[in-house]
Amino acid sequence: xxxxxxxxxxxxxxxxxxxxxxxxxxxxxxxxxxAELDLRLSERPWSVSRMSVLLQEAALQPxxxxxxxxxxxxxxxxxxxxxxxTDHLEDxxxxxxxxxxxxxxQGPLMRQVLARDERQWLxxxxxxxxxxxxxxxxxxxxxxxxxxxxxxGMTVVDPSHALPQWLLSDYVRFCDPGLEEELNRPMAxxxxxxxxxxxxxxxxxxxxxxxxxxxxxDEAALSRVVALINQYGLNPADQDVxxxxxxxxxxxxxxxxxxxxxxxxxxxxxxxxxxxxSLISSGFGQELVDDDDERARRELPGLMPDLSDPQAQAVLLxxxxxxxxxxxxVEDPSVLPEWLGVVVExxxxxxx
Numbered sequence: 421x422x423x424x425x426x427x428x429x430x431x432x433x434x435x436x437x438x439x440x441x442x443x444x445x446x447x448x449x450x451x452x453x454x455a456e457l458d459l460r461l462s463e464r465p466w467s468v469s470r471m472s473v474l475l476q477e478a479a480l481q482p483x484x485x486x487x488x489x490x491x492x493x494x495x496x497x498x499x500x501x502x503x504x505x506t507d508h509l510e511d512x513x514x515x516x517x518x519x520x521x522x523x524x525x526q527g528p529l530m531r532q533v534l535a536r537d538e539r540q541w542l543x544x545x546x547x548x549x550x551x552x553x554x555x556x557x558x559x560x561x562x563x564x565x566x567x568x569x570x571x572x573g574m575t576v577v578d579p580s581h582a583l584p585q586w587l588l589s590d591y592v593r594f595c596d597p598g599l600e601e602e603l604n605r606p607m608a609x610x611x612x613x614x615x616x617x618x619x620x621x622x623x624x625x626x627x628x629x630x631x632x633x634x635x636x637x638d639e640a641a642l643s644r645v646v647a648l649i650n651q652y653g654l655n656p657a658d659q660d661v662x663x664x665x666x667x668x669x670x671x672x673x674x675x676x677x678x679x680x681x682x683x684x685x686x687x688x689x690x691x692x693x694x695x696x697x698s699l700i701s702s703g704f705g706q707e708l709v710d711d712d713d714e715r716a717r718r719e720l721p722g723l724m725p726d727l728s729d730p731q732a733q734a735v736l737l738x739x740x741x742x743x744x745x746x747x748x749x750v751e752d753p754s755v756l757p758e759w760l761g762v763v764v765e766x767x768x769x770x771x772x
């Protein structure tokens with residue numbers, strides 16, 4: 421009865437707005453009737469040293485019992501990372517808790533099949549990673565996700581951009597060892613192609629290369645992009661939004677014109693690819709805000725005479741930004757790389 425009463429007390433007020441603990445949104449604070457606290461005391465205290473002992477036992481004497489204990493350690497540690505304060509996550513990971521995670525990921529549990537509920541937990545974490553509203557705690561999700569994803573060989577798309585630098589080395593070590601050589605190899609991803617394989621036009625934007633990519637590594641800038649696209653959908657006549665999106669579009673298009681042909685897929689797997697698809701899907705391509713937009717629509721088709729040429733494929737992505745949805749079609753998608761063919765077909769289907 422007492423447990424039931426506590427659960428009822430904890431449940432009262434559910435559904436009301438929770439106070440934002442990550443960002444100050446300037447709400448007026450009112451005295452609540454219920455603070456929505458979970459009044460149940462934790463029944464499972466834990467310590468880092470005890471969990472380390474359990475992992476050592478699983479490593480030295482793997483058995484059903486010791487591996488089951490290790491599974492409990494993995495889940496407890498995963499839930500801890502989800503609840504950890506985002507502004508101290510790096511400090512926590514570089515301390516004893518991070519060492520415990522490394523010990524876990526070196527142990528025999530990584531070679532065991534996930535149990536059903538563990539797979540459900542992994543699916544929840546994976547789904548959360550793709551949700552825009554979870555972006556502020558993406559690092560928390562990634563740290564919690566790694567000990568499960570590693571067990572089945574699941575990897576991150578474009579980890580050098582998706583993961584914080586302090587986590588990247590452990591990710592490569594435990595989840596994607598084959599990536600180490602690639603990350604250590606110098607890359608000229610965003611320098612203008614030299615020599616050009618197609619006729620050049622006047623640059624669409626002066627913000628190019630790493631200066632442009634800095635936008636797409638900044639969470640605040642990406643949030644602003646999403647907000648602008650949403651505002652355009654609500655009010656396509658808003659001149660301020662049109663001008664800001666036009667400038668963004670020119671930067672994105674110039675990135676496609678500058679990318680080295682062999683790095684086309686790599687660039688697409690960064691937030692640049694997502695923003696490109698969002699701009700095209702939004703229908704913003706029908707808007708020609710200024711003379712530069714008109715010039716881009718007029719001149720870009722002349723840069724892609726042969727779509728089997730990787731550089732022409734990059735121009736295709738830039739071109740689609742300046743035409744209404746569905747206006748640019750590819751008669752023979754087989755000339756495109758499989759991944760690009762899927763993207764183009766998806767964008768054309770959405771327009772239809």
